Amino acid sequence: MTTPSPATSSSAAPSKPRVVIVGCGFGGIEAVRVLSKAAVEITLIDRTNHHLFQPLLYQVATAGLSAPAISGPIRHILRSEMRRGNLTILLGEVSRIDASARSVLLEDRGMADGGPERIDYDYLIVAAGATHSYFGNDGWAAHAPGLKTLADAFNIRRRVLLAFERAEREAEMARRNACLTFAVVGAGPTGVEMAGMLAEIAQHTLPEEFRRIDSKRTRVVLVEGGPRVLSAFSDKLSQKALEQLRSLGVEVLTNAKVSTIDADGLTYEALDGSTRRLDAQTVVWAAGVAASPLGASLAATTGCVLDRAGRVVVNADLSVNDHPEVFVVGDLAAATSPDKTGTPQPVPGVSPAAKQMGRTAANNLLARLQGEPTKPFRYADYGSLATIGRRAAVAAVDMPVLGPVQFSGGLAWLFWLFVHIYFLIGFRNRMVVLTDWAWAYFSFERQARVVADPDLAPRPTAERSA
Template identity: 60%
Template sequence: MHGQPHVVIVGGGFAGLWATRALARDAVRITLVDRRNHHLFQPLLYQVATAGLSAPDIAAPLRHILRRQGNVEVRLGEVTAIDTAGRQVRLADGGVLDYDFLLLASGATHAYFGHDDWATAAPGLKTLEDALAIRRRVLLAFERAEAASDPDQRAAWLEFAVVGGGPTGVELAGTLAEIARHTLRDEFRRIDPAQARVRLIEAGPRVLSSFPESLSAKAATQLRRLGVEVVTGRPVAHIDDQGYTLELGDGRQERVPARTVLWAAGVAASPLGALLQAERDHAGRVLVGPDLSIPGRPEVFVAGDLASVRQGDRAVPGVAPAAKQMGRHVGDAIRARLASRPAPGFRYRDFGNLATIGRMAAVVDLHGLKLSGIVAWWFWLVAHVFFLIGFRNRLAVLTNWAWAYWTYQRHARIIFGPSRPRGATGDTDDTGDAPAERRR
């Protein structure tokens, strides 16, 4: 068995997992390396952040998913170096993996465009830990507002802003408004959660800019109906833990006291891309050839959000279907190489674009067929639950959603870690130092 070609796949997201599965029947041995033990169904991550789903609902251990695929070994580990000349991957625990083929598919992370100091004040959403941190922050904000004696402090705790009007920002803002208006109804005695203001802030002229203009407009209307204040054409000039500042143009600015700001404005490629000696684009994505290998290294592939792929005059978008297609393609390309056939060129099949907004609100663009509102929401729901990995998860998610739909309740409203609400005293560290200490 050790005589078989060794394929090392870094990253158990959509690209890495689909490549692994594509090679299930081939005479190779595969090592799938991830620094986490689970595959994450990222399209539903915002539901964990907003307490609608539990973390295990949208994640499954990679080992479990792949337990019956005999030619794969799952390795929990963090890649620290790649030697493309010597064909070796080095791990933080000292492990060294020799490879015959390498797929780097370590995805993307959120980016603050040179404002890394905003990261503590405005967390982004890429991992389960991010989602739980956002959940904690949002739920604690209402607790702090209830405990605050100073009206200004109270107002700042009831002021929510989501920066970035792409799909993640739209989902977060829509769901936050639902929580404030419906989920928390009757639960507080000193504040009315429905008075919370949820603002979605987009620097560009419209939300969901990757959709046709008519659907952007419909999305904005649906957001407003859910209770979100949509602000477009206003870049954020500054964020700190007491609030944020908007550019109004002509040098004027608006300062808004707000204790909860969420970041959904940018992504950058995983830093592992820098470990390859290969050209990268402005977002750090690795430029790959038509077969997704890097120039001069036909045995090294990059796929998913880390890959910069152009199809004609358009860039292949960083969405789950594209990552799966790239992963599958890399499997095919490796098979072709092993058979000494030329590797086929990658072709992205774009089936359309979906974005959910909130309860019964979504937009769908199927290239010709445009849907919005309830119909789009059902389309989105069925598509997402259908693609969720693992039968049990699908069942659990459907149950949770049916429950949430009828009751407006969100079952995962647990704040982990003891919290000391310092209320009106102006505490700046409100996102929980405690959990880790408790964990020792």
């Protein structure tokens, strides 16, 4: 494979190849760390100024952790790479990728020139991630927010905390019960973790803090369209998770396909074909994801194939077909990797996979620069974890000596805890999370319960009728 010719630009061509990386998630950061040691000029573009540890985002949404505990400024995280002098970090949102011109366009966000900025590249790594998918029912988003960003977490946290405040003021019993009903749609890891944490808040954190309501009477309902929770896990672990959820007081509805979501709750179709209603003032969406719109932008200019979720179907080395200078990693990539039998398997959309893809794409990019052949991506699957609540979790781990091991309960919960502490970026974040978790474990308290705009809560029934 020959090295692509440099992209044209109105400015003088730099002496080093220009690499643009879109997105500072797990894949983007790993790519930067590999490439910063090479003789290339890197431009990292992200729509926010922070990196987010998404596996713990639900803890911010449920007031268990504050935002700085699971996030950090990009410029601080990559300060060592910045010292090498070949990394530029730009705050901006890429609106379009023009692969034919080898450039990306940034949306205007109040810049002085008033027009989009064009950034040329010789090589491109797209790690733009994913967003929520409502399966064609985008109107549900207003009533059932998903959880992908800190803004999403703040929104959900506000809705959850204000639901209890509204219940305290509500005179009508039916509406009070609706305020105290929380529905989580989707029983994957995010949905299971969210449901378990909501139940823990109601059962352990809030009792005795309200006078008119009993938070222990809160209903947390997990709605799953498939036949079981945590479908990516084995039947055994799925059943263990179901038992642990029910022991926490979570109501689990399987084979329940949501048909409508509105401001007062949701309607679903049960397995027997009947349509049923669930009145819930707070609905959280954890049922589906869709790839970043940049996948469609790439398809328009490269002719690459997109899968049903809008992800880019990549080659074995994570490059885009007919465009060896473009790599796609993370949740935006529809990649496969052979299992132990050599059978290609879809790469899951999890953080370890994104990190491995970021490193592989960066090393393949450097191989192309040196005229060497690229290597196919091989995903090292170390297992899957999901926490449900206090001393409740499931784990399927591939141990170096023991091989595949499955376990659940308190041991899996401790394993989950230390794995997430280990992978948090930055020593301060690890210490903050460990301290907050230890305090919450022994005291049942959650300190991140401040709501900045409580006046936006809907008025209770008595005031609405006045």
